Structure formats: structure tokens, C-alpha cells
Amino acid sequence: MAVVPASLSGQDVGSFAYLTIKDRIPQILTKVIDTLHRHKSEFFEKHGEEGVEAEKKAISLLSKLRNELQTDKPFIPLVEKFVDTDIWNQYLEYQQSLLNESDGKSRWFYSPWLLVECYMYRRIHEAIIQSPPIDYFDVFKESKEQNFYGSQESIIALCTHLQQLIRTIEDLDENQLKDEFFKLLQISLWGNKCDLSLSGGESSSQNTNVLNSLEDLKPFILLNDMEHLWSLLSNCKKTREKASATRVYIVLDNSGFELVTDLILADFLLSSELATEVHFYGKTIPWFVSDTTIHDFNWLIEQVKHSNHKWMSKCGADWEEYIKMGKWVYHNHIFWTLPHEYCAMPQVAPDLYAELQKAHLILFKGDLNYRKLTGDRKWEFSVPFHQALNGFHPAPLCTIRTLKAEIQVGLQPGQGEQLLASEPSWWTTGKYGIFQYDGPL
Template structure:
């Protein structure tokens, strides 16, 4: 990490704070949603009820001794957190472990009929099959006639603003589905991003660390297809979650659902879908689901094999709010802290594409922060109505 003095780690121990609201309100809402959308048997429903009581009023409990990932969680600090209130731990760790405990409650990892059943799949498919998706895919027909650079810029911004489809965010943000998001960027390093991926580049590799499934993953895939089509990259590696996570985070199954949605669509969208399908089969597009992608630690603590992958990439694009928190550190940084300072540890060029849905933000100029705060108080940090594109070369 840089010489920048560390800011306080975000925790959920202050009532009224955004992290406290996530643990006290969003997590119970997620448990209730899972109970309503999937007809789990009595054993699973009792386990979900127990998790609801535990995560709001209890303390962190250990994983079963035979859990397949117990070693990972021990490496990630489980022992030091057992017996403590969820609200007293680092917020990122509490959130991540909540989803691990939810998967345990529904039997996701346990041999039996519920093994491998994504508890968030109904919500993801509802998002992907929404009429708005048809409208967004139909818009590709008009985009096809635009100049190539204009089309690429539009697809980049589609990938950026696609984060508004985050399902977990909607659960606790009343009216988020209908409130118009301001199209203004609070930071825009897109020209630097494009300079790292020139047309007809020789053999470049893009790593894209995906965030959400559904209507966000589709524009991520469209961006990858455009970069491959234009020769800006020769290969893309799409980093996914190894298991369901944060309600709507993308897994391999979600990529397949998105590809089926594209290839079944009329017009230009189907062509994108077929080219992406072909890219998967010939190796130009590779899927990766590293265990660390579903872990509770910042990327500054990534394992050596993942560090080597990012070091070898021409550019790593980190999508979404959670990945941004992991990239810069889940701390209440002064908003003017330079992005390059907080990502100096990263082993290669890295870009963040993110709509703002949590308190963590950096890299703003003084005037931008002042204007946002004057207009909206602190709400601009969490409302999902502002976005940023930041790059460290």
C-alpha cells in the first residue's frame, strides 16, 4: 500500500451509518427474499431463520469442521472473529461471511438435493428477463451504424452504468428502480483507458473482474466483444465469483444465462452473442473463478498466483462497488486521496468502473467533492446516482 496514512476501516458499529444499515436491514431482507423465492424444505427454512437471528442479534459462529473452504477462511481471519458481534468486525469481512453462512444454511455446499442450487437465481433471472433488457438489446441495432470509436465509448459507458442493476442494492434502496441516476461522472480517466487498449494492438490481454450478473453482465460481455472485434485485445479473461455471492454477483452459470439471452435476441445482439460464444470455444475469452474472488480481504492481500495473472495483463478492469472497495481498501478515505496512491501496490495497469453505492471513494478533486456535498450532503456516496472511471497506469 502507499505512504498515504490509513483511514479508519469501515465497520457497522455505528447506528445510522450506511454499513450498519446493510447489516441490520439489507441482510435480513435478503434472507426473507431467499425464503420467499425458493421452496426450501423445513430444515433449510429453520437454518435461514437461525441465520436471521444470528446475524442481527448474535455473534459470529465457526464453519463446520468439514467445510471444504475452512482452510481459506482460517487464512482470512476466521479464528480471530469467532464470538464477536457482526457489527464490530470490519464491514467487508462481515458482509462476505454473511453470504458464506447463507450458502451453508441453504445447503449449497452440502451433498444432497440442494447442493449447487443458487439461492439468488430467481432474482437474477427476473432481472435478466425484464422488458428493460429487451429495450437495451434493441438499442444495439442503432448503435451498429455509428462510427467505431463512438460505439466503443457507448459500450464502455453501458458497462459502467450497468452497475445500477445491482439487485442487493435495490433491496434496501427504496425507489432505486425508478429514480433516475445522474449521468455525470465524478472522475473520468476514460481517455487513459483507451490509450492502454489501442485499436489493432498486438496480443493484448484484458482481465475484467466482473461484478453483477443479469443486466449488468450483458454490457460487460458486449464491451469484451467490441474490444476483441476491434483488435484492441487479443484475449480476455473474465474473473467471476466461485459461488453465489452478494445476491447478484456473477458466476459461470450467470455468464451462460447472459449468452443465451444474447444469442436468442433479434438483430445485432444475437451477433454479439454468437461471437462471444465462439470466443469462449476458441480460447480468446476465458472464464476464471479464483477462490479469493469470493473472499473478505482487499486486493492488496491477493495471493501470488492471482497477482501474477494481473501482472501479465495489458489492463485489468475492476467492475462495481464491492470490487472497488477491495481495490482501494474498505476505509473512509478522504475523497481527494489520489487513486494512484491507493492502487500503487497493484501489479499492472488497473481501471475501476463503478457507480457509487457505498461510502468508499477516492481520487476526486476538491471542487467536485465540494459541489457534490453542497448539492446532496453525503448521499452522493451511496445513492448509485454518480459514477467514476479511474485508471492507474
């Protein structure tokens, strides 16, 4: 394997990784503890004293976790037997073997940032599953649902746009269809701004109609490979045999408003016949505050379907039908909530890698996917995306991301440095976005 740069970590005082570990992660843990406190009476109503004791136990475990983080204690192995426990503990041992620290222990501020964040969310899950009968509880469910409810006007506008588009789609010429495809791709991109882990779990609802802002937002797209996506899918459509399929896979990021934008794009792909199947990949456990689980996916479609708004409700009914017909398929896999970078997938999850190889195109949404695609390393800005993927090439892929971490590759020479000089936080606020493609041209 080629030599790769060092991982981003909290060792770099003042870096985004350092500030995340020092400030944002403890803030998220405090919110999780508060959420459990607020649900105490609900746990009592459902489970009696046993529920209250379980809540106390979970809070005690989470308070211990927060203390370990704030005092930079060594990582401890996972103890609760779960489907991924052994893989996690092996990885923690492996990371420890790489360290040069005097005591050889993985610590919060000295370990790779990617591992630190993933470990924290996995430990939150462990605290919950160690506390039956409340071991079913999603500590982030409320904030995900609030994001959806707070974005109703924007969702109605998008659903209305989609339904009107579908009604005239057969009358569109190729250029008009392409324009609409690009429009919905951009909506999916800017939907990625709604990230609750970036805001420490604070509200990140979408209150404006993104459709009206697309022209104003165009200058903030740093890399724009949408033409490659159009070329690939329109070519698949033209050359497709009658019984054959065109599969687009979407590796999801946030629930709430962003998930709506992804489903609208997926609906358009079927309605325009640019794809015949869309496969969605979400998280098996609550993750990074707002990431999509199967519960979030089904809940959101149900909410859209039962809306009082005609076109929103029609979208929900259509989406339910796509699932019944097998045109939309949701997949779970533990790999997405492991700490591994994606170049390790062929070894760690060969079944998932083989599945991804069946795609005609894979869309990776959001920042965490980008960090895992590129190994969350200190790459030079101008390093080619293909190189940073470090051998991960299951199928043509494109990352659709607003930038919220100090990692970006594939820029023009000098472009990143110029942005850094004029706007030091350019790559951590979600202000800029990318469509970055890897695959045959």
C-alpha cells in the first residue's frame, strides 16, 4: 500500500479536531445525559422502578465516559457483547500498537480523530444497551424529528416542485432533464448543511426554500463533477437493455431535511429513468447525532405520507410504493458504524464491498463519508481524489458534501492555500460544497 500522511488528531492544538474533542463532544454527551433525565417519567410509566434504575445506570455510564474524555484517559475495550464488539476491540488493539506514547495507550487527544468520534458514539450506544429495559432508546431521536418538523415549509416546496416536474417529465428534452437533475443534485448537496453533530445537537432545521437560493450558492461549489454523473447515467439509460437494471446506491448521512432531499433526488432518478433501482445505506445504531437509521428512514416516509399537504402526501405514498415494488431498497451493515476507513472494506466487510461493486454509481453523502473515503488524513489540497481513496474503487462514485472538517483533496494547485489565507475556517463551516467524482470518464 502506498505511503499515506498522518491522521488528523487532537494533538494539533487549535485544530478543528482538537476543538471537536475538547468542546463539541463533551457538549453532545451532556445533551445525551439531559435527554435521558427528561425522559425519566416516560421510563417510569413504561417500566416502573426498573426503568428509573436503568436511566440512572445509563447516566452513570455516560458521566464516566465524559470524565474519561475530559481527563484524557486511555480508551477501554467495549464490554457488552454486540455484533461488532470483537471487531471494535481488535481495532482498538491495532491502534494501540501504532502509538509511540510512553505508556502505549490510546487516548482521546492522541488517537486519530476519526477513531475518537466513532468510539464516543459507540460507547454511547453501549451505555444504552447495558441498561435494559431502556436499551431500545434512541438518544438522538428527538433532535432528528425536530429537524424534520422545523423544515416543513422547505419540504413542502420541494415536494411540490418534484410532483409538478414528474407530471411534465416526458415532455422535457435532454437539456431540460439534465438541468433538473443538476438542480436536485444541488438541493441534496445543500441539504447536507443540516448536520446536528456540527451544531452540537442544536437546531439545524431548513427554513428557506433552497430552490430559490441555488443560483446564489453556485459560487460556493468548489468542485463540480455533476457533468460526469449526467454522462454516466444518461449513457446507462441509452444503452440499457429492456430487462437490465441501472442501480444507484446512496450512502446516507443526516436524517430530517437532508434525507428528504436525498429521497426527492432518488424519486427523480426513477421517474426520469436515469436509474431503475435506488439502494440506500444507513446506520445500524444512532450515530453522529443526526445520521439516518432504518427507524428514521421509515418514520420520515410515514410522516411525509400523512402530511395534510397534497403534494407532500403524494410523495410519501409514492415512496412507500417504491419500497413495496423493490425499486427502493434500504440496507443495514455494521461496517458503516465501525471506525475503519473505507479502503479497509474489502478485508473487514468483503460482503459489503461485493454488494457495492454491483452499483452503476455510488453517491456518498456528507462529511463523515468523505473522511472515511480519504482516511481522514493530512493530505495536501492538490492530491488527486483517486489517490486519496487509497485503493477503494468498488464502482464509479461521487461524494456530495458540504465541508465541515479540515480535509479536502483534488483542488487546483494553490486553491486551498488561497482560501485558507482569506478565510481560515473555509473548510469547517458547511459554507462550501463539492461534487467529487472517481471513476471512468
